[in-house]
Amino acid sequence: MRQGVRLAVDVGSVRIGVARSDPAGILATPLETVRAGRGAVARILALAAEHEVLEIIVGLPTNLSGREGQAAASARAFARRLAVKLPLGTVRLYDERLTTVTAASGLRAGGTKAKNQRGVIDQAAAAVLLQAALDSERLTGNPPGAPVKGKD
Numbered sequence: 001m002r003q004g005v006r007l008a009v010d011v012g013s014v015r016i017g018v019a020r021s022d023p024a025g026i027l028a029t030p031l032e033t034v035r036a037g038r039g040a041v042a043r044i045l046a047l048a049a050e051h052e053v054l055e056i057i058v059g060l061p062t063n064l065s066g067r068e069g070q071a072a073a074s075a076r077a078f079a080r081r082l083a084v085k086l087p088l089g090t091v092r093l094y095d096e097r098l099t100t101v102t103a104a105s106g107l108r109a110g111g112t113k114a115k116n117q118r119g120v121i122d123q124a125a126a127a128v129l130l131q132a133a134l135d136s137e138r139l140t141g142n143p144p145g146a147p148v149k150g151k152d
Helices: 040-050 070-084 099-109 121-140
Strands: 006-011 015-021 028-035 055-060 091-095
Touching: 006 040, 006 070, 006 121, 015 040, 015 121, 028 040, 028 121, 040 070, 055 070, 055 121, 070 091, 091 121
Parallel strands: 006 055, 055 091
Antiparallel strands: 006 015, 015 028
C-alpha cells in the first residue's frame, strides 16, 4: 500500500463533497463540502496542497449497467481541470456507483434525519468513494481507477 493522504471528490452540479484519508491510506473521513462552479477547482487544489496529498480520486458516476451519462462527462471534465494543475498521475477516476445511496443509509443509521443530510451527504458520499478506492488498492496492490491527463 502506498503511503500518503488521498482526497476524494464527489462532483455534483450544486455541491462537491470532499473526503480525505489518513497518511497510511487506511481510513477515509468526510472533510468539506465545496460549492460547485467558479472557484471549486481552486478550493480542491488548495485542500490538496494543505493536506499534501498523494493523489485526488474523482468519482465517476456511471449507471448500474456501466454506461456513462452527462454526470460522468461533468466528472471527467472536472478531473481534467484538476489534472492540468497537478503532476501526471495525481488525479484518478474511480467508479462511484451507489456512493450517495450508501452514504445516506449510513447517515440514517447514525441518526441523521433526511432533512438534515443536505449539508453533509456529499462529504459522506466522497468518504464512501475514497474508502472503496483505498480498499481496492489494499486488495489488489494497484492504484485505484484510471489516471486522468490534463488534456485529451
